[in-house]
Amino acid sequence: MTAAVDIVDVSKTFGNVAALDQINLQVQDNEFVSLLGASGCGKSTLLRIVAGFESSSHGKVIIHGDDVTSLPPHLRPTNLVFQRGALFPHMNVFDNIGYSLKLRRWPGPRIAERVAEMLALVRMEGLGQRNAAELSGGQMQRVALARALAAEPKVLLLDEPLSALDLKLRQQMQLELRAIQRGLGATFIFVTHDQTEALAMSDRIAIMNQGRIVQFGTPREIYTRPSSMYVSDFIGQTNFLRGIVLSSVNGVTTLDVGNGKRATGESASDLATGVAGILSVRPESIRIGLAEPRADDSALISGRVVEIIYLGSIVRVGSVTPANTTIWAELRDADARGLTIGMEVKLSWPPEAATIWAGDGARD
Amino acid sequence: MRANHLMARGFVLLVLLYLYAPILVIVLFSFTTSPRLGLPIEGLSLRWYTSALSNPLIVGALWNSMILAAVSALVASVLGTAFAFGVARLKSPRNRQLLLGAGLLPAVVPLLVIGISLAVIFQAIGFRQGLLNAAVGHVLVCLPFVILTMNAQLENFDFAIIEAARDLGATPFRAFLDVTLPLIRQSVIGAALLASALSLDEFVVTWFTAGNQQTVPVLVWGLMRRGIDPAINAIATMLLAVLVCLVFASNRFGRRVAQ
Numbered sequence: 001m002t003a004a005v006d007i008v009d010v011s012k013t014f015g016n017v018a019a020l021d022q023i024n025l026q027v028q029d030n031e032f033v034s035l036l037g038a039s040g041c042g043k044s045t046l047l048r049i050v051a052g053f054e055s056s057s058h059g060k061v062i063i064h065g066d067d068v069t070s071l072p073p074h075l076r077p078t079n080l081v082f083q084r085g086a087l088f089p090h091m092n093v094f095d096n097i098g099y100s101l102k103l104r105r106w107p108g109p110r111i112a113e114r115v116a117e118m119l120a121l122v123r124m125e126g127l128g129q130r131n132a133a134e135l136s137g138g139q140m141q142r143v144a145l146a147r148a149l150a151a152e153p154k155v156l157l158l159d160e161p162l163s164a165l166d167l168k169l170r171q172q173m174q175l176e177l178r179a180i181q182r183g184l185g186a187t188f189i190f191v192t193h194d195q196t197e198a199l200a201m202s203d204r205i206a207i208m209n210q211g212r213i214v215q216f217g218t219p220r221e222i223y224t225r226p227s228s229m230y231v232s233d234f235i236g237q238t239n240f241l242r243g244i245v246l247s248s249v250n251g252v253t254t255l256d257v258g259n260g261k262r263a264t265g266e267s268a269s270d271l272a273t274g275v276a277g278i279l280s281v282r283p284e285s286i287r288i289g290l291a292e293p294r295a296d297d298s299a300l301i302s303g304r305v306v307e308i309i310y311l312g313s314i315v316r317v318g319s320v321t322p323a324n325t326t327i328w329a330e331l332r333d334a335d336a337r338g339l340t341i342g343m344e345v346k347l348s349w350p351p352e353a354a355t356i357w358a359g360d361g362a363r364d
Numbered sequence: 365m366r367a368n369h370l371m372a373r374g375f376v377l378l379v380l381l382y383l384y385a386p387i388l389v390i391v392l393f394s395f396t397t398s399p400r401l402g403l404p405i406e407g408l409s410l411r412w413y414t415s416a417l418s419n420p421l422i423v424g425a426l427w428n429s430m431i432l433a434a435v436s437a438l439v440a441s442v443l444g445t446a447f448a449f450g451v452a453r454l455k456s457p458r459n460r461q462l463l464l465g466a467g468l469l470p471a472v473v474p475l476l477v478i479g480i481s482l483a484v485i486f487q488a489i490g491f492r493q494g495l496l497n498a499a500v501g502h503v504l505v506c507l508p509f510v511i512l513t514m515n516a517q518l519e520n521f522d523f524a525i526i527e528a529a530r531d532l533g534a535t536p537f538r539a540f541l542d543v544t545l546p547l548i549r550q551s552v553i554g555a556a557l558l559a560s561a562l563s564l565d566e567f568v569v570t571w572f573t574a575g576n577q578q579t580v581p582v583l584v585w586g587l588m589r590r591g592i593d594p595a596i597n598a599i600a601t602m603l604l605a606v607l608v609c610l611v612f613a614s615n616r617f618g619r620r621v622a623q
Contacts, residue, residue, distance in 0.1 A: 051531060052531075053527055053530075053531075072530070073527070073530045073531050074530050074531070074532075074533045074534055074535055078531075079531055079532065080527075080528070080531045082524045082527070082528060083524070084522070084524070086522060086524035086525045086527065086528040087525070087528075088525055088528070088529070088542075088543055089525070089547070090543075090546050090547060099529070099532050099534075099542075100532035100533050103532065103533040103534055103538070104533065147528075147532065148531075148532075151532055151533065
């Protein structure tokens with residue numbers, strides 16, 4: 001099956017700076033893919049190359065089997081939802097949404113029908129005559145979405161369309177956007193710097209850093225099996241422990257993390273004994289106990305509680321290890337009762353909850 | 365406290381008097397009945413207006429001035445808008461500042477220098493002095509001001525909407541017609557009116573380039589050398605009225621756009 005979008009070896013340089021470095025990415029039909037990364041990682045540039053607003057220095061963009069690399073934006077089967085809507089301020093909502101159809105010389109009644117359909121899709125029925133300049137932020141993005149979808153793109157591109165909205169509205173729009181995408185069976189490529197947004201909406205996420213895709217996978221794969229320290233740190237919160245590899249067999253690796261303590265986790269491949277390794281474990285996987293931990297727990301690190309933050313549904317507990325690393329744990333309220341600051345505790349986690357890579361923790 | 369307040373008022377009045385007395389005097393004298401310039405005036409009439417408008421020299425100069433104003437408005441607004449657009453789209457703020465500065469610099473070059481340079485250049489390439497040369501000069505003088513106003517307008521212009529039009533299937537030309545033009549039209553008209561006002565008022569560069577063609581300011585200057593003809597007051601008052609209208613209109617149009 002050909003991919004909906006096939007990005008082949010795309011590079012982009014501005015002067016001597018490589019904004020994109022040999023990007024390869026395949027997006028399947030009906031798939032919701034997010035490009036996620038910090039600002040300046042190249043995600044918007046990549047999206048604009050797919051839309052045709054930037055040219056790549058090297059590589060190809062193929063959409064449903066057609067090479068569109070040299071096509072200008074108005075001839076590409078893609079449409080873009082811009083960050084702040086970019087509605088035509090001198091037109092009303094109806095004319096904004098119908099613009100692409102007017103360009104295609106659709107007859108008036110057919111345009112009206114399609115616009116009404118789009119307005120219903122974004123739940124703005126009856127607001128067609130509203131002036132574009134009078135809309136609220138959420139309405140603007142709805143109209144921008146309707147305008148882009150009215151053109152019947154093979155692939156819809158979204159450039160941080162929710163970033164200007166406040167949190168409540170953003171969460172609501174995330175759900176609506178996802179429902180619309182599922183309902184239409186459309187292919188969406190969504191650029192965001194918000195990891196929660198990407199996790200909540202995507203079928204797959206491409207994490208970008210410094211012009212490269214550092215990991216491409218489902219939200220669960222990325223959260224539970226980050227391929228690098230960068231991804232692990234970027235997505236969600238995590239604890240890092242540095243150590244020396246004691247053993248590594250069948251992807252299960254044990255580190256000596258100092259003071260004779262051992263920590264076990266999974267690694268993508270077996271590591272050589274004696275090299276430096278780094279372990280990442282999520283706060284919600286950590287158990288804190290006063291008693292001895294379970295026999296199958298991989299690590300038993302002692303710590304002293306230095307911080308207890310009550311957040312309602314969870315309690316965040318910070319403990320300092322003898323090696324002077326602060327380990328954060330997230331516990332349910334019931335599990336955190338009885339903990340007080342200054343208390344000596346044991347920290348542990350199941351081995352499959354930890355990921356280990358070779359390296360000394362210098363940023364990759 | 366009260367004395368201070370009075371003094372402040374008095375000061376403001378004095379400054380206003382200083383600013384407007386000469387203008388008021390010329391407007392007043394343009395309506396007097398007697399050719400003698402002195403107060404109190406003896407009566408009001410429109411005879412100097414009739415006399416001015418029946419003088420073929422003056423009518424010719426008015427005609428030339430209007431042609432130059434129209435050409436300046438058209439050419440300077442198109443060139444200046446295109447330039448300001450190009451500058452606003454530059455990514456690097458440093459290059460933007462640099463090019464904008466270069467576009468504005470001629471506004472502070474002494475008009476005398478511009479006038480002489482143009483005269484020398486036209487002489488060198490064998491252009492006979494005349495209206496065409498004056499038009500080139502007027503456009504040059506107006507351009508920095510058009511660039512300045514258009515740049516201020518384009519600073520908050522969202523270029524993403526042009527991209528949106530392209531993305532939805534518009535060719536570059538169609539996107540310009542459907543989106544860019546309707547949004548900047550008012551600003552461009554404002555800038556064009558400003559250019560025509562500047563052109564109507566222009567003397568130095570015109571004097572060096574127009575040869576034996578007369579514009580209103582050049583003609584007035586010539587008439588003044590032969591003593592003050594009250595018809596000059598009438599011309600000045602008409603010029604004043606037109607300029608005030610143009611500048612007001614320019615402001616109104618310019619302000620309405622910024623999206």
